[in-house]
Amino acid sequence: MSKKITASILVIGNEILSGRTQDANIHYLAYELSAKGINVDEVRVIPDVEQEIIEAVNHCRQKFDYVFTTGGIGATHDDITAASIAKAFDVPFELHSKANRILLDHYGDKANAARMRMAMMPRGAELIDNPVSKAPGFKMDNVYVFAGVPLIARAMFEGVKNNLLGGAVTLSRTVSSLDVSEGVIGENLRLVQDQHPDVDIGSYPFLKFGGFGVNLVVRGVNQALIDAVCEDICAMIKQAGGTVIDGETQGEELK
């Protein structure tokens, strides 16, 4: 089996912590990284505070194979991510000649100090293309620095994702039931899990039609084994008097 590849996501922004803005990048990045066989093992949301950024980046870049940050690389005074990452890597924060050229070409006679500040990078940064608004993201070692605006964050990820080295892709299959709840099947489900330590079974209750149903997600790297475990789970649900749905049922509270 190939080595497990890990990642963390660092969302940098007071606006998420204050509840002003609902983050839209965590779910996208987690889903896309999982699909590439990169396991997101931790997500942190931290404020636009230099010391917090430095500590989180240095912790995560040593602990995980990849770090992806979003937020704080724009043209205003509250965008301190790039300068903080220079400090985390203990390198100068300086004008990046290629970024400078991209921004001068884009802005022409509308170039000004605020905009050209986005050409400042940690020394050694490799640029990440921004097809939306031009000001690039960047990569330092295993740290990928994206914008916070979801459309731009996604475009930046799209631009680098083919260069990311993933491990074995985690496969999954979901079976669900509207008419048995976690409590009914919990003990037997535990036995199924104990019999099959090579898969992870997740149990996620939901509300629908005023009652509780359950989504049971079997995850692993061997599809035949996953299917066999799903068959066991289906038999268990039927034995408990429930009806099986092959696939996920969307609960009401998530709509």
Next chain:
Amino acid sequence: MSKKITASILVIGNEILSGRTQDANIHYLAYELSAKGINVDEVRVIPDVEQEIIEAVNHCRQKFDYVFTTGGIGATHDDITAASIAKAFDVPFELHSKANRILLDHYGDKANAARMRMAMMPRGAELIDNPVSKAPGFKMDNVYVFAGVPLIARAMFEGVKNNLLGGAVTLSRTVSSLDVSEGVIGENLRLVQDQHPDVDIGSYPFLKFGGFGVNLVVRGVNQALIDAVCEDICAMIKQAGGTVIDGETQGEELK
């Protein structure tokens, strides 16, 4: 000025990290806590792994005034939050007599081992009412342990929020513009921020009608000062040839 009150949110769940499920609790809790004058200084999403839960809980409960966790307190084998928190506090994990009574009353002759497992708590836990599905959350010192299902997490928070001690509520006012971008006003905005260190000015670009606009959020504890700073910002936008909108403009990428 009253002491700043801080909190962290710990979202516990493999399903968020794998991208299967989009978290719906962070934004709700961050917004509600901010409204009570409790500043969320960090959010972490961690897996259903005992050691990770222990380390995160112990880190956060020492660093912040409050910790709120969501996820992992259900009836199945993958619900390990309560047992892990007992280990974090180094207390026995045992049957809680009041929780036991609540669950027996609720389930009657449908009580079984899986369901009654939800009556197991760290010694010393104070129960948090669950009006939706009865199985209670709990509080240990400054750590509040909620379910992950958003409807239940919200009901649990509603039940405890009047007991939370908040500090000065952060006030804010937003002005926005569709026709100036961050880059146009960035330098002057920095001057406004430098002149008014007692407020925090956040600048949040958005896409609309194919162009970039900006939301400028002024936050602080003195409404008169916030309003004065907003006036300065409005004048600055007009000087740059832009039109001011009093309030927030929703960008397209967040829809």
